[in-house]
Amino acid sequence: MFAQLLLLYIDKKMTSNAFDSEACFEELGELMHAWASCEAGAFSKANPPGTFWTLLRVTGARNQAAQFLLRLLTHHGAVQEVGASLTLLDALALKLDSSNVSPALTFEELIEPASLAAIVRLVLKNSTLPLAQRPMFSVVEEYLGLQEVLQSNLVTVRELQIVAIMGGRVAEPALPPPGRWLDSVLQRLEVLAPLQPEQTDKLELVKQSTKAVMDLLAMCMGMSPVFPPRALAIGCCMMGLVAVGAVSAEEVRPKNVAASQWDSLLLLWKGTPSNLANSKHTLSLELEVVAKAACCSSSDLQLWAFSAVQGLKDMVPLGLLGSWMPIDAAGTD
Numbered sequence: 001m002f003a004q005l006l007l008l009y010i011d012k013k014m015t016s017n018a019f020d021s022e023a024c025f026e027e028l029g030e031l032m033h034a035w036a037s038c039e040a041g042a043f044s045k046a047n048p049p050g051t052f053w054t055l056l057r058v059t060g061a062r063n064q065a066a067q068f069l070l071r072l073l074t075h076h077g078a079v080q081e082v083g084a085s086l087t088l089l090d091a092l093a094l095k096l097d098s099s100n101v102s103p104a105l106t107f108e109e110l111i112e113p114a115s116l117a118a119i120v121r122l123v124l125k126n127s128t129l130p131l132a133q134r135p136m137f138s139v140v141e142e143y144l145g146l147q148e149v150l151q152s153n154l155v156t157v158r159e160l161q162i163v164a165i166m167g168g169r170v171a172e173p174a175l176p177p178p179g180r181w182l183d184s185v186l187q188r189l190e191v192l193a194p195l196q197p198e199q200t201d202k203l204e205l206v207k208q209s210t211k212a213v214m215d216l217l218a219m220c221m222g223m224s225p226v227f228p229p230r231a232l233a234i235g236c237c238m239m240g241l242v243a244v245g246a247v248s249a250e251e252v253r254p255k256n257v258a259a260s261q262w263d264s265l266l267l268l269w270k271g272t273p274s275n276l277a278n279s280k281h282t283l284s285l286e287l288e289v290v291a292k293a294a295c296c297s298s299s300d301l302q303l304w305a306f307s308a309v310q311g312l313k314d315m316v317p318l319g320l321l322g323s324w325m326p327i328d329a330a331g332t333d
Helices: 002-014 021-042 051-058 061-075 079-098 113-125 137-143 147-151 154-165 178-192 197-220 229-243 259-266 273-278 287-293 298-315
Strands: none
Touching (some): 021 079, 021 178, 051 061, 051 079, 061 113, 061 137, 061 197, 113 137, 113 147, 113 154, 137 147, 147 154, 178 229, 197 298, 229 298, 259 298
């Protein structure tokens, strides 16, 4: 309840003409700590991935589910909610793995179009996007071939099942997606390190490049207890800062990772290590400053950045890097 009230308060402050950036910095920090606590419950390291989560990846079912979620959200005009939908899908699989929940879903039911449509409905009902300006759920679902499940009311039944399984934690603030983490970290960073106009432009470039890779990893790799939405967003953000030369690549390198291995991983992100190190830039940030903005430790930043870029490397032999377009460039069919 506290986190929900705080979220509403911050959203109101963000739209107010009398916006106090310092107050927002502190309030966002409190909110992010509340998010971290909620996320730890959904992506608990004490409950490692089991049958559901593993089968999603081994069978390729998650990639297919991600594509269907993207199609649904594209037709709803809400592709910005893909991250939230994938977060709920991964959290739901982990929840089904970790406890004897009731009413439960089988693996086959979890990946059925009816369940994926239910996930999208729940996300959009909890979104800040105005539903009145978007097509009705049934119109989109019927267009995508779900006439039979609509007639049986199965999507609504699945909505109720998912809410029960997740204990009501189907959207932020109880289940914040990567995009919300990214926005909040960058907002706090702007307050913590007051920027000139050209530096703000550089940070906007970081946001756009980070979001593209973050979406790619969320679609193809997904989230887990060792790489939850927070780690995904902040890890990609760190690599975005490294790519524009705002943070030293060497400073971000985890101590247990060899320099040669780190340099080869950086090639996946942008250019060569030498180009990154020598590029001209107007934005310069200390690792500790970014850690403070992200409400975590410097070692967390290093670990999450490594996990993000390692995730990209793992996708190369699977041929996934070339098979996905950025979310905002996706087609409608």
